[in-house]
Every structure is written in structure tokens, then in C-alpha cells.
Amino acid sequence: xxxxxxxxxxxxxxxxxxxxxxxxxxxxxxxxxxxxxxxxxxxxxxxxxxxxxxxxxxxxxxxxxxxxxxxxxxxxxxxxxxxxxxxxxxxxxxxxxxxxxxxxxxxxxxxxxxxxxxxxxxxxxxxxxxxxxxxxxxxxxxxxxxxxxxxxxxxxxxxxxxxxxxxxxxxxxxxxxxxxxxxxxxxxxxxxxxxxxxxxxxxxxxxxxxxxxxxxxxxxxxxxxxxxxxxxxxxxxxxxxxxxxxxxxxxxx
Amino acid sequence: xxxxxxxxxxxxxxxxxxxxxxxxxxxxxxxxxxxxxxxxxxxxxxxxxxxxxxxxxxxxxxxxxxxxxxxxxxxxxxxxxxxxxxxxxxxxxxxxxxxxxxxxxxxxxxxxxxxxxxxxxxxxxxxxxxxxxxxxxxxxxxxxxxxxxxxxxxxxxxxxxxxxxxxxxxxxxxxxxxxxxxxxxxxxxxxxxxxxxxxxxxxxxxxxxxxxxxxxxxxxxxx
Numbered sequence: 001x002x003x004x005x006x007x008x009x010x011x012x013x014x015x016x017x018x019x020x021x022x023x024x025x026x027x028x029x030x031x032x033x034x035x036x037x038x039x040x041x042x043x044x045x046x047x048x049x050x051x052x053x054x055x056x057x058x059x060x061x062x063x064x065x066x067x068x069x070x071x072x073x074x075x076x077x078x079x080x081x082x083x084x085x086x087x088x089x090x091x092x093x094x095x096x097x098x099x100x101x102x103x104x105x106x107x108x109x110x111x112x113x114x115x116x117x118x119x120x121x122x123x124x125x126x127x128x129x130x131x132x133x134x135x136x137x138x139x140x141x142x143x144x145x146x147x148x149x150x151x152x153x154x155x156x157x158x159x160x161x162x163x164x165x166x167x168x169x170x171x172x173x174x175x176x177x178x179x180x181x182x183x184x185x186x187x188x189x190x191x192x193x194x195x196x197x198x199x200x201x202x203x204x205x206x207x208x209x210x211x212x213x214x215x216x217x218x219x220x221x222x223x224x225x226x227x228x229x230x231x232x233x234x235x236x237x238x239x240x241x242x243x244x245x246x247x248x249x250x251x252x253x
Numbered sequence: 254x255x256x257x258x259x260x261x262x263x264x265x266x267x268x269x270x271x272x273x274x275x276x277x278x279x280x281x282x283x284x285x286x287x288x289x290x291x292x293x294x295x296x297x298x299x300x301x302x303x304x305x306x307x308x309x310x311x312x313x314x315x316x317x318x319x320x321x322x323x324x325x326x327x328x329x330x331x332x333x334x335x336x337x338x339x340x341x342x343x344x345x346x347x348x349x350x351x352x353x354x355x356x357x358x359x360x361x362x363x364x365x366x367x368x369x370x371x372x373x374x375x376x377x378x379x380x381x382x383x384x385x386x387x388x389x390x391x392x393x394x395x396x397x398x399x400x401x402x403x404x405x406x407x408x409x410x411x412x413x414x415x416x417x418x419x420x421x422x423x424x425x426x427x428x429x430x431x432x433x434x435x436x437x438x439x440x441x442x443x444x445x446x447x448x449x450x451x452x453x454x455x456x457x458x459x460x461x462x463x464x465x466x467x468x469x470x471x472x473x474x475x476x
Contacts, residue, residue: 058379078387086385096380100398109394114385155380162384 089159149180277433296362
């Protein structure tokens with residue numbers, strides 16, 4: 001377990017989410033410390049993506065609280081929410097680059113319109129971030145001309161350019177061809193080494209073993225078990241986690 | 254054969270009618286400029302309302318769209334022109350036409366914009382909102398540019414329909430192209446001015462129609 005921090009970068013408290021009669025999340029508590037990489041695993045339908053999407057309120061929590069650097073994400077005005085969202089970067093399974101804008105414009109749009117950065121500064125920041133993900137030379141390309149892996153790296157650069165306090169990754173490599181997964185994971189590894197706070201929902205167990213500070217196992221809308229990668233993968237305590245891990249390794253074999 | 258040429262393709266008569274028809278064409282052009290701008294503005298507003306998550310906003314917009322798509326525009330025009338004086342509002346023909354076209358075209362344009370907005374994936378909105386863009390910024394910079402691109406052929410087709418439809422303004426004595434041609438026909442007892450008017454529509458609209466089908470081919474190849 002990581003040492004207790006005075007102010008977690010992200011704090012989820014008693015989070016509940018219901019869709020109609022279906023309870024998707026049940027009393028979720030999670031604290032993510034500054035610079036920590038928390039990896040979330042679990043079977044599909046376990047609520048891990050929903051939990052992630054509640055963190056920036058793409059999904060509206062039914063009850064509970066979310067705090068980023070001690071500031072609430074819930075019960076605030078829409079304007080304040082827009083401002084808070086700048087601090088929470090999100091990377092989607094489907095990339096969702098803006099297809100009508102060049103790579104550079106994709107990375108500058110929110111900088112210009114939401115952060116109100118001057119054009120020159122936004123361009124410079126965008127190029128810096130594109131360089132970080134190894135795609136500076138594609139700045140003038142259109143998203144449709146890029147491979148999936150390249151698109152996802154641009155999406156990461158787009159989120160990073162807003163200087164978020166925490167980055168959320170929602171199955172960032174699940175839509176990629178196997179040979180393109182590595183380039184995205186490498187960018188994520190670099191980010192972690194740079195001290196970025198990250199929550200990653202993914203099935204890349206190998207990456208979790210190598211890069212995660214903490215692994216959280218969710219099933220049926222609750223956090224069943226959490227611990228260091230070696231605890232979770234080497235010494236699973238719950239029957240549900242053991243069953244999940246053997247299923248996953250069975251698929252990989 | 255001679256009688257047909259004489260009655261429909263009489264060059265002398267066309268030459269005599271030309272000044273009148275050109276004047277009419279100018280009115281048609283002005284009318285088009287106004288009603289197309291009105292229709293697109295109204296349609297965009299209505300299309301956004303009809304795409305709202307809020308049912309209290311969406312349903313009235315749908316009702317409006319359905320209603321004015323179902324009413325024949327010619328009847329609408331006559332009702333407005335002949336009906337408004339009964340409630341104490343007397344409007345010149347040009348204004349009556351503008352009102353009728355605003356109501357009718359907005360409904361058609363709204364339906365096109367709405368389907369365009371619907372064609373943009375939900376993920377685009379989520380990515381934009383997650384990056385701190387407001388709902389209005391998300392519409393303006395992310396959704397609408399893609400929506401318009403997706404329905405550009407439909408928007409242009411509708412423009413062609415509107416240009417042709419402006420000829421119904423002749424029933425309220427607006428001296429646009431058809432009215433002028435019909436006047437020339439009555440004076441000369443000859444239908445050549447009508448043919449000439451049709452040719453004038455053709456000259457303007459043919460290139461536009463070509464552009465549209467090129468767009469549609471382009472789209473079907475890329476998709």
C-alpha cells in the first residue's frame with residue numbers, strides 16, 4: 001500500500017451509480033496519490049469504465065463525492081465543472097480525435113477555447129506534447145491519415161496539453177491492432193516516469209505488472225481487492241480475483 | 254413543327270421579353286438570397302433545438318418541423334398573404350413570401366441539420382466536453398463542422414429546391430421570374446417567354462446540380 005498522503009490528487013468517496021434499477025457501482029472509495037499509477041482490472045460489466053467516467057462526470061454519479069486536489073467535482077456549476085475538467089485528462093478506447101481538424105488543431109482546440117491560451121503559446125505547447133508522444137512530424141496531418149496507435153498518441157497529447165493533474169485512461173489499447181499497442185504503452189510508461197498521476201482501466205496485465213503502483217480489482221460494481229501488482233497477481237486473496245486471473249491468463253495462452 | 258417553334262422557341266419574342274425577364278430574374282435572385290439565409294438560420298436553430306436532450310425543448314421543435322413539412326408551401330403562402338390582413342397586419346408580397354419560406358424552409362433545413370448532428374458520434378461530444386469545452390463550444394467547433402460536412406449534399410439539394418420553389422411567389426403578384434414570364438406570355442399570346450424563364454433556371458441550377466452529384470459520388474466512394 002502507498003503511504004497516506006495529506007491531499008490525494010483524486011479522491012472517490014462512497015460513489016454509487018445506478019442505471020434505472022441496475023446498480024452499477026456500490027460504495028466505491030478510492031484515493032489516488034500524486035504521481036501514483038492505479039491500474040483497474042475486472043471482468044467486463046464490473047463497473048470499472050463507469051467509475052472512470054464518473055471521475056470527470058461523463059457519467060453522472062447517483063451519489064457520493066469526487067474530489068480533484070481537494071476540490072469537488074460534484075455539486076458545482078456547469079462553468080466550474082468545465083474548469084475542473086481541464087484538470088482531468090481523459091483518453092478513450094475509441095480515440096475520438098476531431099476528424100475535421102489537423103493533428104495540431106486537435107491539440108490546440110481546448111487550449112485556445114477552454115484554457116484561453118494565446119494561439120502562439122497553444123501551438124508551441126501542442127508541438128511540445130506531440131514531440132513527447134513521438135508525432136511532432138505529423139502535426140499537419142489529418143487524423144484519418146494516421147494509424148490507430150498514432151491517433152491514440154495524439155489523443156494523449158491533446159489531453160496532456162491542458163496540463164491535467166490526473167489522466168484517466170479508458171481501455172486505451174483495446175481498439176488497437178496488437179502491433180500498435182506497444183507504442184501507446186511506451187508513451188504511458190514515459191508519462192508515469194515523468195510523475196503523472198494516472199488511473200488506467202485496461203486488460204494489459206503485463207503492463208499492470210511492470211508499471212502500476214497499485215492494482216484495483218473490481219467485480220459486480222465493488223472494489224473487491226487492491227494491492228501492489230505482486231500482491232494482486234502473485235497472491236490473490238479472493239476467490240473472484242483468482243477466477244478472473246485464471247480466465248484472463250487462459251485467454252492469453 | 255413550325256408552329257411548335259413559333260409558339261415555344263420564338264427568338265423574336267424572347268428578345269422582346271428579355272428586359273422584363275431579366276428584371277424578374279433579379280427579383281428572384283434577391284428573393285433567393287433572403288429566403289435561403291432565413292431558412293438556413295431558422296433551420297439551424299430549429300435543428301439544434303430538435304437535437305436537445307431536454308424533451309421540453311425538443312418536442313415543440315419536432316412539432317414545428319412536422320407541421321410545416323406537411324403543409325403545402327403554396328397554401329401556406331396564400332394563407333399568410335390573404336390571411337394576415339384579417340388580423341390587422343398588411344404585408345407586402347415580398348414579406349409574405351419571406352415569412353412563408355421561413356416557416357417552410359426552416360422545417361426542411363432543420364431536419365437536415367438534425368440528421369447531420371445525429372450522424373456525429375457521441376464520442377466526439379464526450380471528448381470535447383471532457384477537455385473542458387462548454388456545450389456551446391462543443392457544438393460550434395466539434396459537432397456542427399462535422400454535421401454540416403456529412404449532410405452537405407442534402408443542404409445543397411434543398412437550396413436547389415428553394416430556388417425553384419420561389420416561383421410560387423408569382424401567385425401573390427411578386428414580379429419575380431415566373432410572374433414576369435407569364436406577363437410577357439399574356440401580352441404576346443406566346444409561350445416562348447416561359448421557355449426562356451425555364452432556361453434561365455436551368456443555366457443557374459445545372460452547375461449546382463452537377464456539383465451535388467459529384468459530392469454524392471465522392472461521399473459514396475469514401476464511405
